[in-house]
Amino acid sequence: MSDSKRPDADGTAEPRISYAIARLHQLVFASVSELAARHGLTALQFTTLSVLSRHGVPLSSSQLARRSFMTAQSMHEVIHRLEQDGLIERTPHPDHGRKLPASLTAKGRRVLAACEKALADFETTMLKGFSKSDRTTFLDVVKSAVHNLGGGFGDGAASPGRPVRPSARRGP
Numbered sequence: 001m002s003d004s005k006r007p008d009a010d011g012t013a014e015p016r017i018s019y020a021i022a023r024l025h026q027l028v029f030a031s032v033s034e035l036a037a038r039h040g041l042t043a044l045q046f047t048t049l050s051v052l053s054r055h056g057v058p059l060s061s062s063q064l065a066r067r068s069f070m071t072a073q074s075m076h077e078v079i080h081r082l083e084q085d086g087l088i089e090r091t092p093h094p095d096h097g098r099k100l101p102a103s104l105t106a107k108g109r110r111v112l113a114a115c116e117k118a119l120a121d122f123e124t125t126m127l128k129g130f131s132k133s134d135r136t137t138f139l140d141v142v143k144s145a146v147h148n149l150g151g152g153f154g155d156g157a158a159s160p161g162r163p164v165r166p167s168a169r170r171g172p
Contacts, residue, residue, distance in 0.1 A: 035118040039111050044070060048078050049087060049112040058101030087111055
């Protein structure tokens with residue numbers, strides 16, 4: 001078929017959903033990385049602090065890695081840096097002395113709050129023109145798509161037979 005007969009030859013064809021989501025991911029990840037950097041964090045460090053805050057209790061390195069979609073090795077590096085910077089603290093587990101669950105420090109909570117505020121401002125810009133109902137629907141649809149592909153949000157809700165491979169590239 002010649003270029004003149006192709007339906008998208010004039011560039012007006014809609015992108016596929018996968019392409020649009022991939023582009024959104026690039027923009028979101030770049031923006032989250034930039035806003036985290038303004039507060040001395042990487043996107044992965046921000047994600048880790050956010051996971052700790054949402055969970056509310058100290059978490060082990062392996063729990064954090066699963067909930068943050070990172071490899072154990074990547075999480076080890078992130079935890080080491082966060083602890084070194086005074087954003088988290090690790091204390092021996094009362095029943096398992098070798099486990100060192102992490103929790104946020106006061107400094108970590110302050111840095112996270114500043115990042116969360118910047119993220120909220122970013123999301124307001126990203127979702128400009130969306131009604132409150134549109135925002136709820138958008139989040140529900142995205143979460144459903146993630147679930148359909150065997151993903152979850154660190155809650156152990158991955159679909160059977162479709163495990164999510166840990167990645168060091170995912171952000172909050």
